[in-house]
Amino acid sequence: SYELTQPPSVSVSPGQTARITCSGDALPKKYAYWYQQKSGQAPVLVIYEDSKRPSGIPERFSGSSSGTMATLTISGAQVEDEADYYCYSTDSSGNHGVFGGGTKLTVL
């Protein structure tokens, strides 16, 4: 079955740039999406179609994708950005949704 691979954790100091990667064989042909989940809350979409930002999401959140890797970048990370981040995509058939294992972002 198709898999998306993320690092388990990323740690930065406030104001630094955090980068979270997501690798998957189908990403050259499929969009990547990114979700933020804070403790005890439902996930929130922060990036869609590789690099687009939904309304209400701060400009410090950006996304990119090249080859088999997608990247979520948080420029000038803030303490309130501490959360679990999940990449998401569909497999090559388009019949299955797949989440990455999640990355715990620590900002301190």
Add this chain to the structure above:
Amino acid sequence: QVQLVESGGGLVKPGGSLRLSCAASGFTFSDYYMSWIRQAPGKGLEWVSYISSSGSTIYYADSVKGRFTISRDNAKNSLYLQMNSLRAEDTAVYYCARAQRYGANWYFDLWGRGTLVTVSS
């Protein structure tokens, strides 16, 4: 107010059944694809199932295929998940989510708060 509200979770014995519901409001439910996504305690997100706006196209994760059935009632603005032959590993918070489709890509732009299903004897 645009929202999704899940209900129907609870404690069930292994081998038992449970039916989850999701009530949609604030948007035209019949225009959207919908999905169920789950999260085991302390674990990551797992996509479970997807249904098209008319109900004519349905997908399942391999882990639930043959045991779970997704359905919808557009007249009632409601999504359902019938779960049979439940196992301990089905224990999770189950989220209802609105899906957006772009070509062969689909993703989730609105989530409910989730309902907890616990499978234990």
